[in-house]
Amino acid sequence: MTALQIQDLYLTRDEFALVNINLVLPKGTIMGLIGENGAGKTTLLKAILNLIPLQDGTITLVGHDHKNEEVAAKQHIGIVFDDLFFPPYYKPKHIEGVLQRTFSTFDKYYFYGLLEQLKVPTHKKITQLSRGMRMKLALASALAHRPTLLLLDEPTSGLDPIIRDEVLTLLVTYMDEDAERSILFSSHITSDLEKIADTITFLHKGNIHFSTAKDELQYQYGLFQGDEETLNMLPPYAIVGTRKTAVGIEALVKREEVNEVFHLAQPTIEEIMLYFVKVERL
Numbered sequence: 113m114t115a116l117q118i119q120d121l122y123l124t125r126d127e128f129a130l131v132n133i134n135l136v137l138p139k140g141t142i143m144g145l146i147g148e149n150g151a152g153k154t155t156l157l158k159a160i161l162n163l164i165p166l167q168d169g170t171i172t173l174v175g176h177d178h179k180n181e182e183v184a185a186k187q188h189i190g191i192v193f194d195d196l197f198f199p200p201y202y203k204p205k206h207i208e209g210v211l212q213r214t215f216s217t218f219d220k221y222y223f224y225g226l227l228e229q230l231k232v233p234t235h236k237k238i239t240q241l242s243r244g245m246r247m248k249l250a251l252a253s254a255l256a257h258r259p260t261l262l263l264l265d266e267p268t269s270g271l272d273p274i275i276r277d278e279v280l281t282l283l284v285t286y287m288d289e290d291a292e293r294s295i296l297f298s299s300h301i302t303s304d305l306e307k308i309a310d311t312i313t314f315l316h317k318g319n320i321h322f323s324t325a326k327d328e329l330q331y332q333y334g335l336f337q338g339d340e341e342t343l344n345m346l347p348p349y350a351i352v353g354t355r356k357t358a359v360g361i362e363a364l365v366k367r368e369e370v371n372e373v374f375h376l377a378q379p380t381i382e383e384i385m386l387y388f389v390k391v392e393r394l
């Protein structure tokens with residue numbers, strides 16, 4: 113069964129459009145959503161949450177239509193956006209009250225257990241917390257009703273590597289506890305996605321460029337590094353893009369189009385994304 117299914121989504125926001133979005137997030141998997149600034153990642157997450165109307169298409173969240181069955185759907189999802197939604201003077205006990213009233217499955221002991229585990233002080237107001245602490249509080253608040261689907265919009269941005277690692281570990285542990293759970297996680301920090309995502313979805317100018325298993329993606333593409341003369345021996349249709357480096361030339365290529373005699377390095381997700389965006393901008 114799928115945690116999230118988007119079919120033929122189309123919406124416009126002033127001059128921006130999300131066009132022909134089709135996505136499937138199976139239960140038990142983590143999808144990383146990547147794309148340049150303004151690609152439409154937040155718009156897509158807001159559309160999933162019915163905060164922005166669709167002009168066309170359907171979204172099914174944990175078996176519920178995202179609009180007609182919004183209340184039922186939202187009982188099963190946890191959300192973390194760039195910052196906390198709660199008033200700045202709130203302390204964890206106020207957040208507890210809101211969550212208690214909102215989610216029938218809210219577990220107070222689990223909530224405070226997560227705060228203790230993440231070392232978030234419970235006597236301070238949101239305004240008195242550092243960004244890292246606020247994000248950890250946001251995560252604990254999102255997890256405290258044990259949602260089956262987590263929607264995270266850049267939950268690790270602006271966090272130091274130690275806190276980022278704590279957050280990723282928390283997410284992996286959360287997934288390990290129940291095979292039904294899934295996460296859709298937008299991020300510019302592709303190394304975080306490299307660590308935990310099963311699938312990478314690349315949104316570019318409001319279109320999905322690819323939505324592919326991470327392992328498959330890294331198998332599909334290779335990095336050629338050498339001189340121009342050797343590069344010219346590759347079939348042109350194998351080359352996604354090239355760039356000059358200090359020692360020669362580098363190209364992102366489609367592995368299956370390139371003879372095995374050429375040694376190809378493993379590109380990172382960031383390199384794959386950069387080549388696609390750069391080629392568009394030439």
Ligand SMILES: Nc1ncnc2c1ncn2[C@@H]1O[C@H](COP(=O)(O)OP(=O)(O)OP(=O)(O)O)[C@@H](O)[C@H]1O
Pocket residue numbers: 125126128147148149150151152153154155156
């Ligand atoms: N409130 C709004 N009204 C109209 N257009 C908006 C609004 N918010 C964002 N947009 C536009 O929607 C487009 C997509 O923005 P969005 O924030 O979804 O991108 P993003 O991929 O999340 O970017 P970033 O990585 O910078 O967060 C942009 O062109 C942006 O200008």
